[in-house]
Amino acid sequence: MPATADAVRAFRERLGVPGLVDVHTHFMPERVLDKVWDHFDAVGPLTGVAWPITYRHEEEQRVALLREFGVRAFTSMLYPHKPEMAAWLNSWSTDFAARTPDCLHTATFFPEDGAPEYVRQAVEAGARVFKAHLQVGAYDPNDERLDAVWALLADADIPTVIHCGSGPVAAKYTGPGPIARLLARHPRLPLIVAHMGMPEYADFLDLAERHAAVRLDTTMAFTDFSERLGGFPPGELGRLADLGDRILLGTDFPNIPYPYEHQLEALERLGLGDDWLRAVCHDNGARLFRLD
Known part of the structure; x- marks a missing residue:
């Protein structure tokens, strides 16, 4: 059943944070x-596991739900699967x-000749975070057509x-192999490793x-759903x-097969303490995106 705002509010209030900063939420054109x-x-x-979409709602309702959950900043993760789409x-x-002020302006790219130019235009337009999807896009992050893109994002200190x-x-x-090679060439590149x-x-x-510039996001990790597919090693x-x-x-969000608060519960049951939870769920994102 869908998450209740009360459950998420209780989590926030217990931690004493003003809201959540969710760096991995999806908003994109309706047909996409x-x-x-x-x-x-x-x-x-x-995969052998059903993947029902819990929040299969119209865009306006999805934005309203995040606000109801107390998410003070979120993203519009979107990504191309072919050239001339990004x-x-x-x-x-x-x-x-522009019409959703609590959304961190998100942009994307694809390995193609025009990528450096439209990425530069996105940065100049105020993009604060980018999204790259190697699985869906089926491309090597070390493609030479992306060299100028990675250099630009490293210089601008804008995370992907x-x-x-x-x-x-x-x-x-x-x-990890392609990313290790990418970081060997661009060691200051601020990457956020999804999932x-x-x-x-x-x-x-x-x-x-x-x-030091590499971060990781918790998307779907530690949840009952993902643990069935291959769990996080307890020794780590x-x-x-x-x-x-x-x-x-x-x-x-919204492409999750369980209620929103289950991600929060999954983090809490790791037993790493309230200070760790506060940092992960609010403080780290607020600092990275200069929200305070």
């Missing part, structure tokens, strides 16, 4: 989101951010939420320990605690 939902409807046979998505997201882990299904360019890098959790924790909890200043709340 419909195709994304069609994909998740078909994922069940691929600039159009960026135009849509610029408009969405990047789906680079091999969950739920491995692809040619997923896994904690599942299922290669330990490898992406290694990269975060070696690169100590490193997760030590990296507490670089872990960010992400949920994948």
Whole structure:
């Protein structure tokens, strides 16, 4: 059943935070989101686990729900699956951010000749976070057509939420190898590894320990749903605690097969303490995006 605002409010009030900062929520043009939902409807046979969309609502209702949950800042994660799509998505997201002030202006890119120019335009238009999806886009982050893009984002210190882990299904360019090579060339690049890098959790924790600008988001990690597909190694909890200043709340709202508060419950039951939870669910994101 859908999350209740009361459950999320109780969580926030117990921690004493003014709201949540969710760096991994999806808003995109309606026809694109419909195709994304069609994909998740078909994922069940691929993974053996059904993936119902809990918040399959109109855009206005989805925004209202996040506000009701006390999410003070969220993103419009969107991504192209082919060339000549990213600039159009960026135009849509610029408009969405303008009419949705609590959305962190989000942009994206694809390895194509025009990428450096439209990424520069997005930055000049106020983009605060980018999204890259190696699994859906089926591209190598080390594609030479992206070199200028990564350099620009490193210089501007604008983070990219990047789906680079091999969950739920491995692809040619997923896994820690391509990201390690990318960071070897752009060591200051501020990346946010989506889904904690599942299922290669330990490898992406290694990269975060070696690169101070690398963060990880909690999207779907530690939940009952994801634990069935390959759980977080209990032996890595100590490193997760030590990296507490670089872990960010992400949920994948609205594309989640459970209520919103389950992500919060999953984080709480790790037993890493209230200070860690406060940092992950609010303080780290507020500091990164200069919300205070």
